[in-house]
Amino acid sequence: MHPFTIDDFPALCDMLATQDASLQTIINHYGYPPFWSRPNNFETLVHIILEQQVSLASAKAALEKLRQRIGDITPENVLALSDDALKAAYFSRQKTVYVRHLSQSLLSGRLNLDELALLPDDIVRQRLVELKGIGNWTADIYLIMVLHRPDIFPFGDLAAVNALRRLKNLPKDAPHEHLLNIVEQWQPYRTIATMLLWHNYLSQPRARRGAF
Numbered sequence: 001m002h003p004f005t006i007d008d009f010p011a012l013c014d015m016l017a018t019q020d021a022s023l024q025t026i027i028n029h030y031g032y033p034p035f036w037s038r039p040n041n042f043e044t045l046v047h048i049i050l051e052q053q054v055s056l057a058s059a060k061a062a063l064e065k066l067r068q069r070i071g072d073i074t075p076e077n078v079l080a081l082s083d084d085a086l087k088a089a090y091f092s093r094q095k096t097v098y099v100r101h102l103s104q105s106l107l108s109g110r111l112n113l114d115e116l117a118l119l120p121d122d123i124v125r126q127r128l129v130e131l132k133g134i135g136n137w138t139a140d141i142y143l144i145m146v147l148h149r150p151d152i153f154p155f156g157d158l159a160a161v162n163a164l165r166r167l168k169n170l171p172k173d174a175p176h177e178h179l180l181n182i183v184e185q186w187q188p189y190r191t192i193a194t195m196l197l198w199h200n201y202l203s204q205p206r207a208r209r210g211a212f
Contacts, residue, residue: 003148004192006035012150012192020185022167023193026200033199038145040113042106043073048141049098049133050091062090075103098133105131121149144191153183153190163197 004012010032017024038044046066050059063073066089070077078086078099086096105111111131116124121143128139137156143149154160155176165174168182186193 004150009035012189013196016186016189016192023196026196030199030203033195036145036195040117040146042075044146045102046073046099048138049095065089075106078103101132117147144194150191151188153194159201160194160197163201
């Protein structure tokens with residue numbers, strides 16, 4: 001399917017809300033979600049890698065620390081840094097390896113971000129998860145926030161899954177198949193539902209950890 005745009009977004013939220021009353025309650029309480037969007041560039045992928053398994057605030061702090069050290073966040077500038085310099089920018093040993101591998105993949109032409117924007121979702125995912133340190137969660141966030149593909153639900157995202165459980169009053173041990181059945185009802189706009197769930201999650205006082 002074609003990417004959705006900021007102009008499409010409110011109408012898509014309304015359409016889903018007419019099909020699922022629980023999504024309508026999110027709009028009623030908090031309004032429409034932000035149109036979360038990131039540019040299709042190296043810095044964005046570095047940022048998403050930094051967000052793996054840490055808070056949004058911690059990832060943003062590491063990204064800003066890196067920017068202070070090298071200015072423009074480019075593959076060339078990252079590869080010029082030593083491991084110690086990246087550690088000082090709050091990069092773990094694993095994430096140092098991942099970002100170096102990403103840098104080399106882009107410079108060698110193994111990965112072409114402009115080309116990804118033209119490919120189907122499954123091929124985009126395949127190209128990304130071939131890279132060290134990039135799994136389905138990172139691919140999902142890229143498909144949602146960068147390419148704005150409309151039918152992605154990130155089952156590896158705790159915020160989205162926990163928001164889904166709360167919204168549907170499900171126990172923490174609800175089987176994956178139960179969650180899957182709910183999410184499938186939002187096809188072909190599971191991304192829009194995901195953004196509504198994130199909006200609901202981040203609008204709760206205890207979850208205000210920064211913006212995407």
